Amino acid sequence: MSKKQIIGVLRERGFRVTKQREIMADVIAENDGASCKDICCIVKSKDRSIGTATVYRMIKTLEDLGIIERIDMIKLH
Numbered sequence: 001m002s003k004k005q006i007i008g009v010l011r012e013r014g015f016r017v018t019k020q021r022e023i024m025a026d027v028i029a030e031n032d033g034a035s036c037k038d039i040c041c042i043v044k045s046k047d048r049s050i051g052t053a054t055v056y057r058m059i060k061t062l063e064d065l066g067i068i069e070r071i072d073m074i075k076l077h
Contacts, residue, residue, distance in 0.1 A: 002029050003022075003025045003028075006029060006067055007021070020058070024039075024043060024055065027042045
């Protein structure tokens with residue numbers, strides 16, 4: 001999903017599109033398949049004022065809206 005599409009869904013669902021959400025949308029659109037930790041690191045490299053909790057809350061919101069899908073990785077020994 002593109003940044004524009006992500007922002008469109010957020011607006012459609014009544015969310016304010018803040019600078020932080022725009023950065024998150026950009027990072028997610030450009031890094032398909034990235035882990036939550038990777039997304040967090042990239043977002044923080046773009047704007048140090050965005051906290052880890054904010055990133056994870058936004059990931060959860062995007063997941064709840066069906067914009068992204070979480071894939072759990074299981075280690076096998």
